[in-house]
Amino acid sequence: MAKRPATTTATAPATTPIPNFIRGGDFSDPPASNKDGEKHYMQIDAPEPLGPWRLTDGIALVCSGAMTRSSHQAIDIGGAVLEQEFDTAPVGRTVEITWMHCKNTDRTCSGTTSQSYAASVLDPNGIVVAEGRYVPGINFSPIPATQTLKFPVNSSAPYTLKFEGEAGTSCGAMIYRVVGQAASTS
Structure with a gap:
C-alpha cells in the first residue's frame, strides 16, 4: 500500500462565519412616522442620533416601507453625512459591507438631477481602505x-463606515439593509 502525501486544510479562522458587525442597518428604530405624525418619514437633523449611527452633517430622512415600496425602512441620505464606528473581524480576514439602494421616487423629488452618494470605510487611523461613488438606477x-x-482587516481597533450624500436636498438615494460580514472570497 502506497503512502498518501500529507494534505493541509484551511485554518478555522479563515472559514469561520463572522456575525453581522453593522448595527441598525435596517434603520427600523425609530419607526419612520413616530415624530412627524402620519407622514411616512421622519426628519433627522445633525447632530441628532439615529441609534448606532451618527448624522454628522446635514439632514436625512428615515423613510417607511411605503416610501421605499418594500417592507424595509430606509434612510434618504440627501446631502447628509452618516457614520457608524464598528468592530470587524480578526486581523487578516477580508470582510465586506453590503447594502441595498434605490432612487427616491417620492413625487416631491421629481426632477431631482442627482441622487448620487459616496460610501467609504476608514481604518482606526482615519485612512480610507475602501470607497466608492454610487448613483442608484437609471431614469426614475x-x-x-x-x-x-x-x-x-489590518487592526483590531474600530473602523468607520461613512455615507456622504451628494444631493442638495433630502431627495437623495434611499439606503437600507446595511450588513457587515466575512467576504465571500476570504
Missing part, C-alpha cells in the same frame, strides 16, 4: 441594487 426607477465595499 425604484428597482433596488446591492452595493459592496470589501477590505482586509
Whole structure:
C-alpha cells in the first residue's frame, strides 16, 4: 500500500462565519412616522442620533416601507453625512459591507438631477481602505441594487463606515439593509 502525501486544510479562522458587525442597518428604530405624525418619514437633523449611527452633517430622512415600496425602512441620505464606528473581524480576514439602494421616487423629488452618494470605510487611523461613488438606477426607477465595499482587516481597533450624500436636498438615494460580514472570497 502506497503512502498518501500529507494534505493541509484551511485554518478555522479563515472559514469561520463572522456575525453581522453593522448595527441598525435596517434603520427600523425609530419607526419612520413616530415624530412627524402620519407622514411616512421622519426628519433627522445633525447632530441628532439615529441609534448606532451618527448624522454628522446635514439632514436625512428615515423613510417607511411605503416610501421605499418594500417592507424595509430606509434612510434618504440627501446631502447628509452618516457614520457608524464598528468592530470587524480578526486581523487578516477580508470582510465586506453590503447594502441595498434605490432612487427616491417620492413625487416631491421629481426632477431631482442627482441622487448620487459616496460610501467609504476608514481604518482606526482615519485612512480610507475602501470607497466608492454610487448613483442608484437609471431614469426614475425604484428597482433596488446591492452595493459592496470589501477590505482586509489590518487592526483590531474600530473602523468607520461613512455615507456622504451628494444631493442638495433630502431627495437623495434611499439606503437600507446595511450588513457587515466575512467576504465571500476570504
